[in-house]
Amino acid sequence: MQKLAEYVTMKEKLLGKTLTELQQIAAQEGLPAFAAKQIAQWLYQKHVTEIDAMTNLSKTARAALSERYEVGRTAPVEVFTSKDGTRKYLFPTDVPGKYIETVMIPEYEDGSEGGIARATVCVSSQIGCKMGCRFCMTGRGGFHGHLSAAEILSQFLGLEEADLLTNAVFMGMGEPLDNWSEVSRALEVITADWGFAWSPKRVTVSTIGVLPNLRHFLDESRCHLAVSLHNPFPKEREALMPVQKAWPLQDVLALIRQYDFSGQRRVSFEYTMFDGMNDTPRYADALARLLRGIPCRINLIRFHAIPDSPFRTSSPEAIAAFQARLQKAGITTTLRASRGEDILAACGLLAGRGLKKPETK
Numbered sequence: 001m002q003k004l005a006e007y008v009t010m011k012e013k014l015l016g017k018t019l020t021e022l023q024q025i026a027a028q029e030g031l032p033a034f035a036a037k038q039i040a041q042w043l044y045q046k047h048v049t050e051i052d053a054m055t056n057l058s059k060t061a062r063a064a065l066s067e068r069y070e071v072g073r074t075a076p077v078e079v080f081t082s083k084d085g086t087r088k089y090l091f092p093t094d095v096p097g098k099y100i101e102t103v104m105i106p107e108y109e110d111g112s113e114g115g116i117a118r119a120t121v122c123v124s125s126q127i128g129c130k131m132g133c134r135f136c137m138t139g140r141g142g143f144h145g146h147l148s149a150a151e152i153l154s155q156f157l158g159l160e161e162a163d164l165l166t167n168a169v170f171m172g173m174g175e176p177l178d179n180w181s182e183v184s185r186a187l188e189v190i191t192a193d194w195g196f197a198w199s200p201k202r203v204t205v206s207t208i209g210v211l212p213n214l215r216h217f218l219d220e221s222r223c224h225l226a227v228s229l230h231n232p233f234p235k236e237r238e239a240l241m242p243v244q245k246a247w248p249l250q251d252v253l254a255l256i257r258q259y260d261f262s263g264q265r266r267v268s269f270e271y272t273m274f275d276g277m278n279d280t281p282r283y284a285d286a287l288a289r290l291l292r293g294i295p296c297r298i299n300l301i302r303f304h305a306i307p308d309s310p311f312r313t314s315s316p317e318a319i320a321a322f323q324a325r326l327q328k329a330g331i332t333t334t335l336r337a338s339r340g341e342d343i344l345a346a347c348g349l350l351a352g353r354g355l356k357k358p359e360t361k
């Protein structure tokens, strides 16, 4: 009995399947070839949550599909709203008792709260992270598994603002290029005509530099790239980010130099400002030297203090001077606005636990 019950609930998810995979499913189920495109439309454009709602498939076809498949969308269990309008959603995952966070960052028309002009979703790609960056709450919690493409796409479709989203950044929990097979599948769905049909210019994937999959990303996708840099000196970067040992930044930059970022596709470098550790003119000059010749932008990020951490954020004066020095060296440098700090939704603070203890599944 137990075995039968498990079998009945373990249906495969349709969400996250590419058109090619849906064509294979249609063929296996004896559906006409055009049914694959219809299913893709229902999943990715009409946002259904049940196979039974796919009303242009015959009743028999829906029944056949439902035997082995489900839509597979995950709904959030909690949402927190910041005083600046940023919202943090808590999603359950396929790993019992483990949650991930997704952040929706709105920008309002005329700077007022009249209407959302632009809404960016900051997506998680893993349950926790194994990269162990010293300044990151997610890294501290350890690694508990990869998210499936269905779980990644649910972070778009499950938001109350799903229809308002204009941009996506893969900068939430986890290292996207450490889960390339599922992230690439999600990127395909997001940017394909049969999927969300977003321009790749609306999507940015952020990495600390997982070299083998960075090459795959650069070859197979046209989405923007963001690289977490944080320190231009190898030894110091390694003390902050253990990944430096496996895949040195020099090698990452050498790879990036082989691709064209002077046109539609952009590369940016994330640089979190730590008081007295990486925020003096010496660091700005080294950074400018390191990136010479790469058409790029640097995003400076104020460090958001995490408990029991030796790191402090740089002073506003140090940040302004750093920014001015890089600008003078010819590198477009912006200071990323802190959003959602009061709900622990800002950069480096995501930990998959919300503000109060979520109910367990």
Ligand code: SF4
Binding pocket: 129, 130, 131, 132, 133, 136, 137, 138, 139, 140, 172, 173, 174, 175, 208
């Ligand atoms: Fe992982 Fe990114 Fe945090 Fe590093 S900064 S531990 S890669 S989530």
